[in-house]
Amino acid sequence: MPVVLTVDPRSGVPIYLQVIDQVKRSVALGVLVAGEQLPTVKQLALDLTINPNTVAKAYRELERDGVIETAAGRGSFVRGNGVAETTKAAATDVARDAFEGAVREAKSIGLSAEEIRKLASAAIDRWFREDA
């Protein structure tokens, strides 16, 4: 399956962080599976029209986080070993960022910790209703 990554260079979020986030998200969602090959640095840079060193930096960090591994001369692949763990960790990363953003926003517009907690548990109740 071709990897579909998109970045918004005009956003204030560094591009390499956007690439990292998208790869993690794809792993978390199972769009990228264990052993799957990622585009080469040059290919992804050309596909997205972004700097190759920026892509290389994102790949280095993904490797350090254990999401991908790079075999010299063969390219970068989604880690095969412990992919369940990687997937879980990637999903947690993505969810934590979204959650932190929402809490910061709620706090900045003047909601108390108690009010935010109520909102969070109401949201959890709504989305997990079918489990009850």
Add this chain to the structure above:
Amino acid sequence: MSTISIKNLRKTYGPYVAVDDLSFEIPEACVFGLLGPNGAGKTTTFKCMLDLARATSGSVLYDGAPLVPETFERIAYVPERSVLYEWMTVAEHVEMQRRAYRGFSVPRAHELLAQFGIDLRKKARALSKGMRTATMVALAIARESDILIFDEPTSGLDPINQRHVLNLIINESARGATVIFSSHQIGQVERAAERIAVIDRGRLALEGAVDDLKADRKIVEAILPSENFALNGLVGDPRILRLDRTGRIVRALTLHDASDVLAKFEALGASGLRIVDLNLEDIFLYAVSPADATADVVEGR
């Protein structure tokens, strides 16, 4: 391959100072974007890098050595204005380049010109402004140089061909070439460049990796309890690069520690706290807007 160091470069034309004490480094295989308002000194900087203008003082070094003819031959330069000969066809320009430069690849030139849809039989005077730019870019890239210096390489081009030029720059960088280019289209620099320098009135206003600049610089926005509210301990805080106040709303441009500054505002009793990301255009505009205007705003409490 080359690292380019610009050291204390100064260029004057009579009483006019075009470039003043400019210093920055362009690492090997880097795509480097040079930004600045009109007349900031970008073209003069390029000319000094190529010895097309003699620096009044300071130096430009390639891997630590001054420019010599052998290095000059490894640099492909696309100037801002067309240098095509009006009466010559595109094919004749290709032939002229082949004779002039050892590494010039005719098949590559033909391939690149075809990608831009340029007819080899056309005379330069029949080409639109955009197609002149595209022709010069194609001829420069076909030289397969180590160093490319492009002054506004997308001017006059439609969005599709602008994107194509960016991808050509990216491709050159991926094969190890060092590319330095200027553009007024900040969005293009934001995509293709790894590092940038902003020049304003001949002086370096800002320099760094695009992603680092974005990660380090944030706006902390807060609403103060009253218009005359004293910002104790915040004016003069080294983490705050500038502070703008409009009524009860205060916006602080922070370096490195946005959350700490936000906590400080919170401790003072401010509300509506928000950390806002800045894109390269915002960062550019902050870098070139006059600092004394900021001082007025800070003083005007």
